[in-house]
Amino acid sequence: MKSDIILRVVAKILIPFALMFALYVQFHGDFGPGGGFQAGVIVAAAVVFYGVIFGLAAARRAVPEPLVESMVAAGVLVYAGVGVAGLLLGGNYLDYFVLDHDPVHGQHRGIFWVEVGVAITVSGVMLKIFYLFAGRGRGFEEDDGP
Amino acid sequence: MxxxxxxxxxxxxxxxxxxxxxxxxxxxxxxxxxxxxxxxxxxxxxxxxxxxxxxxxxxxxxxxxxxxxxxxxxxxxxxxAKPASRPWAPLVLAGFTGMLVVYGTYGLPAFSDPQSPIHRHVAPRYLEEGLKETGVPNIVTAVLASYRGYDTLGETTVVFTAGIGVIALLRRRRKGGGAKP
CATH class of the missing domain: 1.20.58 (Methane Monooxygenase Hydroxylase; Chain G, domain 1)
Incomplete structure (x- = not known):
């Protein structure tokens, strides 16, 4: 689909907004609908969109495979790390009240990092699955989208 | 209406x-x-x-x-591909199971009934104390990330495991050599 100028222009216009919306969903999830899972999927969808229009190789250049693979694990580690931080600060595992002097702020902080972890793992897994599916049955270097 | x-x-x-x-x-x-x-x-x-x-x-x-x-x-x-035959047994079985499921719903409380057990266990406490305890107005986020933090950790691990499984299955095949893809 690389040759279709309308798709290319529309994609270039839409992708920044999609990423922006993902950030909004992520960090406004405390107040409005949304959260880590939704934001992670939207980030992945934006990159998938890029890959479909500009080709798999371009998407791999923009978001390299090693980064995606480390995201798969990093998110779970961030989440579990919040639990360990609670332990180190004298609470129970995944106890957010001890993360700050003010318990409510501690809750905020815990929820924030937990959602960050969810978003990282979800977008990593979605992207990795897309890369694997789209890269199958064609040479690795070919760069047209599915 | x-x-x-x-x-x-x-x-x-x-x-x-x-x-x-x-x-x-x-x-x-x-x-x-x-x-x-x-x-x-x-x-x-x-x-x-x-x-x-x-x-x-x-x-x-x-x-x-x-x-x-x-x-x-x-x-x-x-x-x-067109199916070789048109067996009826699966359709009958699926229809029967569907009817069983519908019959089962009659045992459930009415939709969004505030008196149903699920709404009288921990939900009232989350709704009443959630904002005070977590400072998060979106109760879904509060329950998901704080009250039910362990479940969400498990959920994230499930996503992680699914990703690892797909990676293990579909990882880049070797070119030629007749190795398994």
Whole structure:
């Protein structure tokens, strides 16, 4: 689909907004609908969109495979790390009240990092699955989208 | 009233799409229709005020999985083979199971009944104390990330495990050599 100028222009216009919306969903999830899972999927969808229009190789250049693979694990580690931080600060595992002097702020902080972890793992897994599916049955270097 | 009508119309459209998916032989059409199904479902969920779930349904069901199914289609060809025979037993079995499930719903409390057990256990406490305890106005986020933090950790681990499984299965095949893909 690389040759279709309308798709290319529309994609270039839409992708920044999609990423922006993902950030909004992520960090406004405390107040409005949304959260880590939704934001992670939207980030992945934006990159998938890029890959479909500009080709798999371009998407791999923009978001390299090693980064995606480390995201798969990093998110779970961030989440579990919040639990360990609670332990180190004298609470129970995944106890957010001890993360700050003010318990409510501690809750905020815990929820924030937990959602960050969810978003990282979800977008990593979605992207990795897309890369694997789209890269199958064609040479690795070919760069047209599915 | 309007809401009930809208939901009924949406559910009817869902049924139509589901039947069309089952009957269609052109798999490209099936993929497009399953995307439409997800969008309809997301609209139903929005009508139920479940914005968080609707967002997930639209992004995962209509977005990512459509792309993945199209990718699979690219490998598998886009026309479903005609079945060799038309057995009736599976249809009867599916219909029977469906009726059992519908019969089972009569044992459930009425939809969104505030007196049902699930709404009288921990939910009132979350709703009343949630904002005070966590300072997070979106109760869904508070329950998901704080009160039920362990469950969400498990959920994230499930996503992680699924990703690892797919990586292990589909990882870059070796060129030539007849090795397993």
């Amino acid at each position: 309007t809401e009930t009508l809208a939901i009924a119309a949406l559910l009817a459209m869902l049924a139509v799409v589901a039947v069309a998916i089952a009957r269609m032989r052109n798999l490209f059409g099936v993929v497009v229709l399953s995307g439409a199904y997800s969008f309809l479902m997301a609209t139903v969920l929005t009508a139920f005020d479940a914005a968080d779930v609707a967002m997930t349904e639209a992004a995962v069901g209509a977005g990512i999985s459509t792309v993945l199914l199209l990718g699979a289609l690219h490998l598998a060809g886009s026309l479903e």
